[in-house]
Amino acid sequence: MRTLDVALGQPPAVILLEGEAGIGKTRLLREFLTAPAGRRHRSLVGACPPLREPYTLGAVVDAVREGVGNVSGLRLSGLAGALRPLFPEWAADLPPSPEPLEDPTAARHRLFRAFVELLGRLDVSVLALEDVHWADDATLEFLLFLAARRPQPVSVVVTYRPEELSPDSLLRRLSSRLPADAHLVRLALRPLKVDETAAFVSSMLAAEHVSAEFATFLHLRTDGVPLALEESVRLMHDRADLVRRDGGWARRRLDRIEVPPTIRDAVLERVGRLRPDTRTVLHAAAVLAAPADYPVLLAVTELPADRVGPALAEAVACGLLREDGRGHLSYRHALACHAVYEAVPVPERRHLHLRAGRAVEASALPSAAQLAHHFRQAGETGAWCRYAEQAADLSTQSGDVATAALLLHNLVSTAALPADALVRLVAKIHFQSLPDADPYWAAVDALRSALRSATLTPHQEAVARFQLGRVLMVAGAMEEGRREIERAMTALAPDSVEAARARTLLALPLGAARPAAAHLRWLREAPPLAPSIASYERLRLRQERTFALLMLGEESAWAEARRLPDDSDDPPRAGLIAISHTNFTEAALRWGRYEEARSWLAKARKVADSHQFQGLLGAIASSQARLDWCTGAWDGLTERVDALVEIDGGVWRKDQCEAALFAGLLQAAAGDREQAVQRLLLAGRDDQQRIEAAAALATLYLHDGLIDDALKITADPVEVTVRHGIWTRGIQVVPVRVDALVAAGRLDEAADLVAAFHRALPGTAAPAPQAALELCRAMLAEAHGPTEQAAALFARAAAAWQALPCPYEALLARERQARCLAAAGQHGTALPLLADVARQFTLLGARNDADRVTRTLHEHGWQTTTTRGRGRPGYGDQLSPREREVARLLIGGRTNRQIADTLTVSVQTVASQVRSAMRKLRVDSRTALAIRVVELGLTGDEGRPPARDR
Structure with missing residues (x-):
């Protein structure tokens, strides 16, 4: 207190x-x-x-x-008209309803402001x-x-x-x-202790003394939870385990007292001791759940009025029901309500729900959500559907798309609906707001069932198929969804909103590989929109089209992006604008236009803050995390991305997946490999992050000498991006794929990939892909010998990354430049450069990379003060422990098959590790590898299996 x-x-x-x-x-x-x-x-x-x-x-x-009581005389502004759907009883005193808003975020924001004004008045x-x-x-x-x-x-x-x-x-x-x-x-609040339990029970027994033995007995059986104590003491009194004698309380012997193990048991035993009419009232109140007035409660009980009054009085007197300031009755505690509800036989419960629905329907202020609940539980499908859709529409008007989505999904996945009603309802569902992934497939099944019927007109079938495709793509089944939308396009009105949105969905470079020209065709061949399409929809379609063009690498789309408005006084348009700013931030980051990305992000944050768009904060924060990763602003970034990665039930939003990607990258740089892999695998669940996640995982595999794994995980992403001209998604994966091909000795394929990447780039110089291309060219040069020419190319790549600025990628390129110089015998230049790289890695927070460079310096006798970071190390050009084991067994004359049997791994894994060891030690044959391992003193117990296998 x-x-x-x-x-x-x-x-x-x-x-x-x-x-x-x-x-x-x-x-x-x-x-x-x-x-x-x-x-x-x-x-x-x-x-x-x-x-x-x-x-x-x-x-x-x-x-x-x-x-x-009422709002008359409060002099509310026109904003308060948004409260009309929630307070129909105040219709005479509220301003007129404002114009409906199509954007749910804006509608919700307007309603919130109306509530704040009301509270203030x-x-x-x-x-x-x-x-x-x-x-x-x-x-x-x-x-x-x-x-x-x-x-x-x-x-x-x-x-x-x-x-x-x-x-x-x-x-x-x-x-x-x-x-x-x-x-x-x-x-x-915490449970009561034993002495507090004694005081609590004493307060219920006329303040008489309660022994420590009795208090301990009750505490053990109730865990000190006050409600459990109260129900237990009331029950013991009702059944005479506690009796009044000689002006005081007497208690039976403890071994004769049975305290129910749960609140439910205590409540039900107490209810069972009440009069039948009182039990009927309690059953009715449990079914109603929400506070109800006397006429509604009377109608649900179907008892005569002269019997309900005494029954209500007993229910209130025994502490199970309470009356609020409006005269409405409800259970004093939800646990008691739930216990009684569950104890009502199902047939009786269904009948009570039907009476409750009819009673609420006839009341002065019927709630559509409560009516939907009662008629659903009563099995009255028609009434349930009618009121559930009303409740969903009300939620949408209030900007609560999550509640609307849940209500509508329950309908389409459970009730047998006519096909036209099904399509109409599915079109209203905001699937991203649902709490788990299963609802996608329930709606998919319902739409497929409707499409199998013969009652749809061609237009209805096209709209149903478009909705089916949209749901499939939201669920992650990109190709299935794309096929359904393509089929729908043949019958959708070409100038309709549905057709325009379908074209945008087909243009986005998501899912399996398609040439960029195929995606662009959907946008370039689009007919003009119908004049009847509202300006809000036109703005949304312009923004979506511009973003798709940017993701396809079209330079001209930047001019269109800059022509779009920066803000609006109209909340729905402002919501669209804020979303488009975050989308353009993502595009600018992929292009390597970091300062432009910073500008778009600032605009998004300004609009979201000024209009209180809470739902956009996650997307803005994840975009900020991407920008900070790229530009080297890592201070506190780990904590921020960890806070963003909060999931429930395995369902991930796009912004959470993006945060997981950078959490994984940061953990990899810090040396926490296992946690990094987990984060990157989770980030890869989202189509927009999966290629970058694959690139990061492939880098980890290469550091461990798992060349084949790196090649396998990068094969499809490269096909999706470079081979089809969608370079915006290939900037991270192409260099690591080239590195893996070089490590595998497949130099012709590496050269072909670099050439394809060059052809895929736009005519203008987008900074990020140009830097990645320079890095790939340096890797090819290094493959033919770590010469001064390769070092010069790595220096150019480092300069290109630093110009963005992207310091981490620049440091990685400078490290390889120094290693080429050292291999060419220029130690006087290479070692100071490596020392500076190690220092910069440490300052950035890339402890794993700093450790790798420091080990190389120590091998050359260069003393450093760089400290080892946490987590599992990356090995760089040093052999990993498993590669050393493979090399030792190879010296003993074993074949790859024999080594694989000894280490209990696949022959393919052994071959990858042999190739990795050859690459790291700069040799071109198994014999040369064996000699080099002996020269470096890495033999240990040559030819013998590791200790754990003996």
Whole structure:
């Protein structure tokens, strides 16, 4: 109580009140708000209901509705008209509804601003929301919106169960990403100790003494959870385990008392001891779940009014139900509600849901989400579909596309819908907002079933097939989706929005290999759009088309990008503009235009901040991480990308995959190889990151001498990018592929790949691919001998990377330049250069690379002060432990097959390691390798297997 008083006495505050179920969060909050300290604040309190069908901003709406009688006389601006769908009872007092917004982010932002205005007009100082672990995404985003505004309009108090939060819950951002000046208080409630248990039980027994033995007995069986203690003591009293004698309490012997092991058991036993009418009321309240007024509760029970009153009185008196300020009744605790609900037989439960649905339908303020829930549980498919779509439309109008997507997906994947209704509903679903990947395939199955029917017109079939293709591509099945969209194009109206968006999807260079010309054809042959298409859609199509052209390497698209607006006073257009800025940031980074990327990113952040587009912050942060990686701003980058990589259920958003890519690259540079591989494999799940992830993994394989693995993982990415002229996706993978081909002795293939890369580049000089091309040419020259010419080419590559600037790639090229000079006998130039490279690697944070260079310097007698970084080392031009083992066995005269049998690996792996060792030691035969290993003193126990195999 004191903590809450102090925190709310320094407004505005954000207070997180956490603890397990039954620990007393609700009781503490409500006791405080009714105490003198709490009454000093104008507070609104709402609770998040545990409904399967979510209710957009349900807790906020209920808090306002319970605490505010009407809004007449508040002199609200026209912005408050956005509240009309959520408060139909205030229609006479609210301004007219504003124009609908097609962009959900903008619609949600407008609604949030309307709520803030309302809270300000009502002079509310505290908004308290309970059970936020059940909150819909819109409610959580509203809390973030409140906490991020400056000045923060109200203090926020939330209660929740931390064990029920998913790893990627938006609630975690409320504590981890608040502004620096935010006043955050975290209050965690813990179970009672034994002495506290004794005091608690005594307070229920007329303050009489409770023995330590009895308190310990109860504590062991309830874990000190207050609700479990309360239910157990009430139950023991009801069944006379506790009796009143001679003016005091007497307790039976402990060995004769049975305390239920769970709250559920205690609640159900207590309910079973109540009168039948009271049990009927409790069953009805459990089915309704949300607070209900007397007429609705009466209708669900179907009891005569003269019997319901006494039953309600008993239910409230026994502590199971409570009445709020509006006269609505509900369970005092969700655990008790759930326990009673689960105990109702399924046939009776279904009948109660049907009565509940009809009662709510006839009430003054019917909730579409609650109606959808009741009619679904009742098995009334028609009513369920009608109200679920209404609830989804309401959520979309409020900008809550996640709730709308969940409601609509439940429909299309469960109900038997007519084909035209199915296509209409699928078109509304924002699949990226769904909580896991399975919904994609449920919708795919439903659309395929509709397409198999003979009831669709050609136009309906085309739209259904386009939606099927769109869903497949979102799900990652790029080629299946592309085929369906291509089939749909034949019947879609050429000048329609669907046809234009289909062309953009087909133009994006994702999935399997296609020539760049084939992608470009979809955009260049597009007919003009129909005049009826709204300006918002026209802007979106312009932006999407420009981004596709940039990803295809079209220089002219940059001029079009610069002609697009930088911002807008219109929220939906501003949302589109912010997204396009992040897309252009990505394109600029791939082209190597880092300063331009920085400019686009600054514009995106400015628009997102000014319009409070919370949903774009992840994409902006991941783009910033990419820019910082490229430009060498690594200080604190590891922590930032780790914070971005928060996943739930194996589902990854694009920005999380991008963050995982750079987390893997940073870990590889630091020497944490195993963790780097895990991050890179996860990043590769996303099509837009998979090629760069493959390049990074191939680099690790080469350092370990696994040449064949490096060749295998880079084969398809090179085919997708260079061979088909899509150079924007090949900048990282082409050099490592060339390196692997050279290591394998396949020099002709390496030269052919470099030539193909050169042909794929645009006529103008995009900096990043030009630097990569210089590096590839240097690798080819080095393959024919580490001469001064190869060193000069590596120097040119280093200069090209540094000009971007991309210091890490520049240092890698300078290292190879120095090694070529050393091999050519120019140690006086090579060793100081290597020493400087080692120092720069250390300053950058690439400890693994610094260690590799330092080992080379030590071999040449050059003393350095570079310290070893953490994690598994990369080996550079030094033999890895496994390569040494292979070399020792080779000296003994064993064949590759015999070595493979000894080490329990494949013959192919042995061959790769032999070739890697030959490359590193600059020899061209197995005999020369054996001689060189002996000369360097690397033989150890020549010809004998390693100790673990003996």
